[in-house]
Amino acid sequence: MPRNNPFRPTFGASPKVWAGRTTVLDEFTTALESGPGHPNRSLIISGSRGIGKTVLLTELEDKARATGWVVIRASGREGMAETLTNSTIPELIESLEPAPKRKFTGFNVAGLGGVRSELVDEQPVAPRLVTRLHQLLTLLKGTGVLFTIDEIQDSNPADLTEIAVAYQDLVRDDAEVALAMAGLTQGVNNLLNLPGATFLRRARHYELGPLTIDDATATLRDTAQEAGKPFLNDAARRAGELTQGYPYLVQLIGYLAWNHAVGDAITGRDVSSISEEAIEILGKQVHQPSLRAVPPRQREYLDAMAHIQSQTGRAQVSTADLTTALDRPTTALSDTRGKLIDRDLIVPAGWGEVEFAQPYLGDYLRREQRPTRVN
Numbered sequence: 001m002p003r004n005n006p007f008r009p010t011f012g013a014s015p016k017v018w019a020g021r022t023t024v025l026d027e028f029t030t031a032l033e034s035g036p037g038h039p040n041r042s043l044i045i046s047g048s049r050g051i052g053k054t055v056l057l058t059e060l061e062d063k064a065r066a067t068g069w070v071v072i073r074a075s076g077r078e079g080m081a082e083t084l085t086n087s088t089i090p091e092l093i094e095s096l097e098p099a100p101k102r103k104f105t106g107f108n109v110a111g112l113g114g115v116r117s118e119l120v121d122e123q124p125v126a127p128r129l130v131t132r133l134h135q136l137l138t139l140l141k142g143t144g145v146l147f148t149i150d151e152i153q154d155s156n157p158a159d160l161t162e163i164a165v166a167y168q169d170l171v172r173d174d175a176e177v178a179l180a181m182a183g184l185t186q187g188v189n190n191l192l193n194l195p196g197a198t199f200l201r202r203a204r205h206y207e208l209g210p211l212t213i214d215d216a217t218a219t220l221r222d223t224a225q226e227a228g229k230p231f232l233n234d235a236a237r238r239a240g241e242l243t244q245g246y247p248y249l250v251q252l253i254g255y256l257a258w259n260h261a262v263g264d265a266i267t268g269r270d271v272s273s274i275s276e277e278a279i280e281i282l283g284k285q286v287h288q289p290s291l292r293a294v295p296p297r298q299r300e301y302l303d304a305m306a307h308i309q310s311q312t313g314r315a316q317v318s319t320a321d322l323t324t325a326l327d328r329p330t331t332a333l334s335d336t337r338g339k340l341i342d343r344d345l346i347v348p349a350g351w352g353e354v355e356f357a358q359p360y361l362g363d364y365l366r367r368e369q370r371p372t373r374v375n
């Protein structure tokens with residue numbers, strides 16, 4: 001019988017075997033158990049693309065559900081407060097209590113053609129988020145509610161403030177609530193620096209880094225093993241090293257190696273055979289979209305970094321070398337550098353050095369620079 005590939009190289013798709021991140025999960029579980037007002041009940045997760053923010057939020061949601069909590073999910077990409085107030089929470093209220101007082105106002109085609117009823121209150125004024133939440137919590141009679149917000153870097157600060165005010169109001173009332181948010185590193189840092197963001201600054205902040213190679217290797221090994229086609233000898237380790245601890249690559253490399261292996265096990269040769277393809281797919285899925293809107297000056301800076309990397313053989317590139325290579329004034333370069341950090345493409349790496357925020361981005365850029373061979 002053919003065995004199904006257990007790896008999931010898809011953004012937002014939870015892995016079969018979880019790697020690392022135990023601190024976040026453990027602290028959150030403790031916070032849930034510790035009753036209202038525990039400081040770790042509001043948390044914010046930041047990190048680069050594909051580092052595992054969305055699946056970690058999902059895992060936190062699962063933990064909350066497992067203890068009987070209700071989960072309400074929002075995305076920074078939509079008008080969050082509005083969506084919560086006028087559809088997400090009313091829908092939940094409706095599922096809890098199909099109220100006789102409610103009237104249908106007609107239909108409203110939501111998303112992929114679903115049909116949704118609109119909640120009509122007897123009150124003439126549009127309810128605010130905080131009112132809605134109080135309605136909901138009254139109905140829930142002590143059941144906890146976890147709010148999760150993904151892609152928070154794209155959220156409108158006014159929206160976020162409305163949510164913050166409503167949430168704090170519930171906390172003051174000793175309600176069983178928690179709030180978990182996730183977003184790209186620099187976007188989150190920018191939000192944290194806004195004047196009205198005291199609320200966010202008080203949240204427990206986790207910056208997700210790469211997994212250890214040991215954790216990546218163990219996940220590769222266990223995922224394949226459990227699904228019936230194990231890695232042979234040191235093949236899992238080789239695959240683990242190739243991932244550079246980057247979660248998306250754990251899934252992608254595992255997936256490709258599994259498909260490449262024709263026999264009952266995955267060999268080191270399978271891993272070597274798919275490494276180029278893995279890096280190419282990573283380029284298409286992650287690097288190419290994140291480079292699309294980069295203006296020429298910033299692109300030059302990235303290309304110079306890639307070039308210097310290949311000459312020195314080090315991941316870190318010194319800004320002094322960049323100044324020499326690009327022959328532009330230092331102030332102009334530090335401006336470009338700042339913009340690239342804001343785009344989550346590079347990160348500062350110690351004194352006067354920068355490095356790429358994504359694995360294999362340098363390889364991708366060098367490959368792009370090579371002339372195309374024509375027969």
Ligand SMILES: Nc1ncnc2c1ncn2[C@@H]1O[C@H](COP(=O)(O)OP(=O)(O)OP(=O)(O)O)[C@@H](O)[C@H]1O
Pocket residue numbers: 008009010011012013014015017018019020021047048049050051052053054055056184219247248249250251
């Ligand atoms: N801890 C983990 N263990 C194993 N695999 C993981 C882990 N975290 C993430 N992954 C895998 O990595 C991939 C990317 O995860 P996810 O979509 O959560 O990234 P993200 O940080 O939300 O990315 P983006 O910034 O683009 O939204 C998925 O295929 C997921 O299964």
Ligand SMILES: [Mg+2]
Pocket residue numbers: 011012053054055150
């Ligand atoms: Mg995500």
